[in-house]
Amino acid sequence: MIVYLIRRLMQSTLVVLAMTVILFVGVYAIGDPVEILISPDADQMERERAIAALGLDRPLWLQYLTFLQNALRGDLGRSFVFNEPALTLIMQKMPATLELAFAATFFAILIGLPLGLWAGLRPEARSSRVIMATSILGFSLPSFWVGLMLIMVFAVQLGWLPSTGRGPTAELFGVQWSFLTIDGLRHLILPAINLSLFKVSLVIRLTRAGVRETVLMDYVKFARAKGLSESRVIFVHVLKNIMIPVITVTALEFGSTIAFSVVTESIFAWPGMGKLIIDSIYVLDRPVIVAYLMIIVLMFIMLNFTVDVLYSVLDPRVRLQDQKA
């Protein structure tokens, strides 16, 4: 197990390193921040001073090494725009995004699991067909359009729910959260639904496929032959088996949820990382972009790692292999 962990850690480090190169080069290739940041009527002297101050006059590889060295110290550069450390800037916005992503994931499981279970147990029923057809919509409707529709219906026409911002927040563990206040929770609902749309469909389909496969297994029939009640057969014997893929995929999806929250945050003016990155891309605030992408990459890697561990907790068969390794 320890050997396995060390190997995983080394692999992850290599991936991160490779990502820094790609990121750095990729972002460097996008436009020239000097054009945007320095007023067009500044003279040559001023321009050169600004370029030197930003470190943009040095060769690319030197810029990269400096970047890497600083990154190791947790310094991903200062925002050209806010003149604040990029990392601090992103960290300030991170709780809002995490809150949104967690709410969306929670919602996806809350809605997706029962619907998928229903559709899996009664594949022929009309209600199941409706569920499955709707889940296709969840996959294919563009997120921004659904977001606009949600605002139109629930915020503008019915006036039930607010559609912009986080609302009032309350502090927990030194961080501000919306879900701790009633009004904040109301602000959270529409963006969370919008962001969870794809995931609800995913959970429905995964659950349904899992149920349909599992109910045919001998151990389910054996469970019935033992005289167990139908609810015990479904909620213990079947559900426990399908939770493995559902939880794995949902956890893996968490990274993309955060990445895709860019769209939702923009529509609902949710002050998270996604909104920050869009603003930063407009003004080519390079350090912020790089820092954001680095954090996303790190998050994906950590998620993968967590999922592997989680998987072995859920599935006893994997646990044994770990002991052997």
Added chain:
Amino acid sequence: MAPTLEVRGLRTHFFTKAGVLKAVDDVSFSIEKGKVLGLVGESGSGKSVTGFSVLGLVDPPGRVVDGEIIFQGRNLTGLSEEEWRKIRGRDIAMVFQDPMMTLNPVLRIDTQMIETVLAHEKVSEQAARARAREALTQVGIPSPDERLKAYPHQFSGGMRQRVAIAIALLHRPALIIADEPTTALDVTIQGQILYEVQKLCRDTGTSLIWITHDLSVVAGLADEICVMYAGRIVERGPVDAVLDEPLHPYTRGLIGSVPSRNVRGHKLMQIPGMTPSLLNLPPGCAFRTRCPRADDDCLVEPAITEPKPGREVRCYHPHLLDTVA
């Protein structure tokens, strides 16, 4: 004394898209207390479906369409789902063919045993655990306390089948249906399990239906055998009588294909041809296409006759000693 189980005119059909599949078609047999009935036939002849019918566990699109299943004087056909549940595992237990698939991979052995006890009896968890422990000891599993905490994948196939048998024994059922429980195991373990099950049933007065495609297995085990072919019982009688003097051409063929029963130096006989598809059986005797004795009489389905006391056969031209073959 009334038999433990009496099945009369059982018909179990699968209503598939391709047509009605008559998996069990007019099957009758009975089994006395403490006796062993061997149910023999080629793969696909309807043995498992017969067993599941007796437990009320036929999978859709299958359904028991006709017949009576009289268990301890009570007709089970038409019972409610809850009434069936109370019988399963408590009065009639079943052991499945593939021990690798019968136990739920994500639940510990103790969970799977204790839930079986609690499904039928209101006892404390400790009492249920003690029962589970006792049952494991009964089937010859060493250090049961430790094994109770294990997961199925930590057991060998033979051990898993012992666990399944222990589960079947938990409520000391009046009848155990063992569906080819040793087919998936290697020969030595097969012998051990065969011996132990026989002994346990004898000790507890449990009746046993032993399903197999292998005549040599039931030879030393059963009191009576039923030979099934294409969903019907074609021959039924005391085991020694049937093996010594098979009346039905199919039974003869089966005996001829068992290696140990052949005199050394003689070629093994194989029944020519293949089991017909149950979906569209030709009219008349289902064995007609493979039968050396078939003639025009056989174009009409033969009825069950009793050419000798205690011997039943479904054939126009049974192999009676006084007829010249």
